[in-house]
Amino acid sequence: MPSHVSSLALALSVALASVSALAADEKPKVPSMQEILDASPKTDWRKLDPDRTLYMRLPAGRVIIELAPDFAPEHVANIRTLAKEGYWDGLFVIRSQDNYVAQWGDAEEDAAKQRKKGTAKAKLPAEFERKATGAPFVRLPDSDGWAPEVGFSNGFPAARDPKSDTAWLAHCYGMVGAGRDVDADSSDGTSLYAVTGQSPRMLDRNITLVGRVVQGIELLSVLPRGTGPLGFYEDPKQYVPITSVKLASQLPEAERTQLELLRTDSKTFTTVAESRRNRKDEWYKRPAGHIDLCNVPLPVRPAK
Amino acid sequence: MPSHVSSLALALSVALASVSALAADEKPKVPSMQEILDASPKTDWRKLDPDRTLYMRLPAGRVIIELAPDFAPEHVANIRTLAKEGYWDGLFVIRSQDNYVAQWGDAEEDAAKQRKKGTAKAKLPAEFERKATGAPFVRLPDSDGWAPEVGFSNGFPAARDPKSDTAWLAHCYGMVGAGRDVDADSSDGTSLYAVTGQSPRMLDRNITLVGRVVQGIELLSVLPRGTGPLGFYEDPKQYVPITSVKLASQLPEAERTQLELLRTDSKTFTTVAESRRNRKDEWYKRPAGHIDLCNVPLPVRPAK
Numbered sequence: 001m002p003s004h005v006s007s008l009a010l011a012l013s014v015a016l017a018s019v020s021a022l023a024a025d026e027k028p029k030v031p032s033m034q035e036i037l038d039a040s041p042k043t044d045w046r047k048l049d050p051d052r053t054l055y056m057r058l059p060a061g062r063v064i065i066e067l068a069p070d071f072a073p074e075h076v077a078n079i080r081t082l083a084k085e086g087y088w089d090g091l092f093v094i095r096s097q098d099n100y101v102a103q104w105g106d107a108e109e110d111a112a113k114q115r116k117k118g119t120a121k122a123k124l125p126a127e128f129e130r131k132a133t134g135a136p137f138v139r140l141p142d143s144d145g146w147a148p149e150v151g152f153s154n155g156f157p158a159a160r161d162p163k164s165d166t167a168w169l170a171h172c173y174g175m176v177g178a179g180r181d182v183d184a185d186s187s188d189g190t191s192l193y194a195v196t197g198q199s200p201r202m203l204d205r206n207i208t209l210v211g212r213v214v215q216g217i218e219l220l221s222v223l224p225r226g227t228g229p230l231g232f233y234e235d236p237k238q239y240v241p242i243t244s245v246k247l248a249s250q251l252p253e254a255e256r257t258q259l260e261l262l263r264t265d266s267k268t269f270t271t272v273a274e275s276r277r278n279r280k281d282e283w284y285k286r287p288a289g290h291i292d293l294c295n296v297p298l299p300v301r302p303a304k
Numbered sequence: 305m306p307s308h309v310s311s312l313a314l315a316l317s318v319a320l321a322s323v324s325a326l327a328a329d330e331k332p333k334v335p336s337m338q339e340i341l342d343a344s345p346k347t348d349w350r351k352l353d354p355d356r357t358l359y360m361r362l363p364a365g366r367v368i369i370e371l372a373p374d375f376a377p378e379h380v381a382n383i384r385t386l387a388k389e390g391y392w393d394g395l396f397v398i399r400s401q402d403n404y405v406a407q408w409g410d411a412e413e414d415a416a417k418q419r420k421k422g423t424a425k426a427k428l429p430a431e432f433e434r435k436a437t438g439a440p441f442v443r444l445p446d447s448d449g450w451a452p453e454v455g456f457s458n459g460f461p462a463a464r465d466p467k468s469d470t471a472w473l474a475h476c477y478g479m480v481g482a483g484r485d486v487d488a489d490s491s492d493g494t495s496l497y498a499v500t501g502q503s504p505r506m507l508d509r510n511i512t513l514v515g516r517v518v519q520g521i522e523l524l525s526v527l528p529r530g531t532g533p534l535g536f537y538e539d540p541k542q543y544v545p546i547t548s549v550k551l552a553s554q555l556p557e558a559e560r561t562q563l564e565l566l567r568t569d570s571k572t573f574t575t576v577a578e579s580r581r582n583r584k585d586e587w588y589k590r591p592a593g594h595i596d597l598c599n600v601p602l603p604v605r606p607a608k
Binding site for chain 1: 525529
């Protein structure tokens with residue numbers, strides 16, 4: 001047989017001999033992500049703070065949002081007030097645009113008929129970015145076209161510009177933001193959206209992000225697409241009813257969903273990111289050597 | 305008043321005087337994407353080639369896929385054969401994984417009961433990449449973390465490495481690929497998937513991409529998520545039935561969907577990409593100055 005084939009066959013037989021010398025359970029094996037997570041220390045996980053956790057109840061189930069008061073303190077404070085006063089109870093998901101967002105709030109255009117906002121503030125400052133100094137930030141070493149640096153801040157995908165000492169949240173899948181009009185400071189937290197498609201990073205630093213869906217994003221991502229412009233539902237009969245939006249802290253402990261999230265400042269998280277950056281399992285023929293911010297998984301599991 | 309304020313006030317009053325001298329309808333205005341497209345010459349658009357167009361009929365409507373024989377000639381040839389022989393007719397969408405893919409084909413594991421593949425080839429080479437020389441490629445100047453160069457090749461998002469003279473298709477939203485097992489050459493085109501979430505660019509050059517959904521992706525992206533591992537439907541009752549998959553050329557002209565796609569080698573396309581790279585409309589406060597390959601829109605419209 002041609003020489004290159006016979007030397008390949010020789011190399012293969014040597015390799016096989018080495019492998020067969022190992023016991024069956026000692027074969028070198030690339031750990032799956034589940035194995036990495038299962039082997040992680042309990043301290044690499046954190047529970048949600050019930051006062052930073054929003055539950056939105058839809059007919060199909062509970063959407064759980066972790067709020068980001070370290071980046072949007074005014075918006076989050078207003079959202080807490082609105083939730084406690086039942087603002088969204090009986091309102092609707094009014095928009096579902098393919099490969100973009102789902103959005104919920106009050107579709108009523110007649111000011112006289114709009115939901116009253118109780119003691120929530122009518123006006124909030126734009127909270128598009130914050131001072132980087134003082135913001136926890138674990139850098140993702142991979143390049144990013146939208147920002148000088150990207151990484152994670154206490155579980156939220158984020159970006160940073162050391163030159164201007166600014167940091168901001170990034171519009172990855174599942175991130176939740178506050179809809180606004182043309183004026184930068186025209187969001188009040190009553191109109192919220194979640195990213196359900198390709199990360200619209202052009203929205204970063206153009207709109208206030210307030211949190212991230214940590215469980216139940218599929219309840220939003222499967223919603224029928226609206227036929228109106230920008231995916232708004234044209235017929236009110238298409239609106240998806242919101243039973244309630246409440247902070248987890250408003251519910252007795254027994255009614256809360258017990259979740260834990262992998263800490264983004266943990267060693268396990270770094271291992272997870274690297275395991276995704278360079279896939280070494282048999283199926284992959286070419287490890288990418290790169291990962292985008294919005295491709296890094298943010299593991300969550302039922303709390304034990 | 306301080307000198308810098310008075311000179312600013314002077315500059316502003318001069319600017320305002322210039323603006324008020326214009327008639328109301330001559331105010332400078334940023335064209336919307338629709339306006340850019342409406343103003344484009346007809347020659348910047350192309351019709352689909354019916355022999356490169358696949359129609360998948362689901363209960364909710366028609367999914368239209370443009371095939372990419374310039375990148376995956378063997379797989380596309382096999383897909384044409386399978387379509388002509390009605391391979392997928394009566395099969396199912398068997399998987400819908402949130403923020404990832406929908407997948408369709410034959411879920412039957414018992415080889416004796418599997419669909420026969422007619423005259424389609426049982427074995428195909430892996431078609432993960434091709435020679436860049438000879439492949440049409442309009443470069444997108446923006447940086448990309450996954451590849452040395454990115455751009456578009458006759459309407460398909462693609463990447464290129466000049467050093468190795470290779471080019472390949474990229475896993476943007478709506479791209480369609482051929483499922484395979486561990487062996488690189490184990491796809492035969494019978495098991496297809498479409499990207500319905502954040503672009504899984506780590507799959508580039510690891511699996512054969514065969515085309516792109518140009519219309520009807522929402523029919524796949526809204527499908528209920530499978531509860532099995534990787535989003536496979538656990539109960540066959542959940543499978544979404546496929547009435548038929550046919551090439552457009554199998555249908556009489558009157559039954560085809562008349563579409564035109566913006567040519568990615570057109571001036572209008574460059575204008576569209578720039579209009580998205582730097583959003584100048586009032587709502588945006590900070591144009592990004594960057595766009596990712598998978599954020600560039602690929603406009604399609606009914607053919608006139």
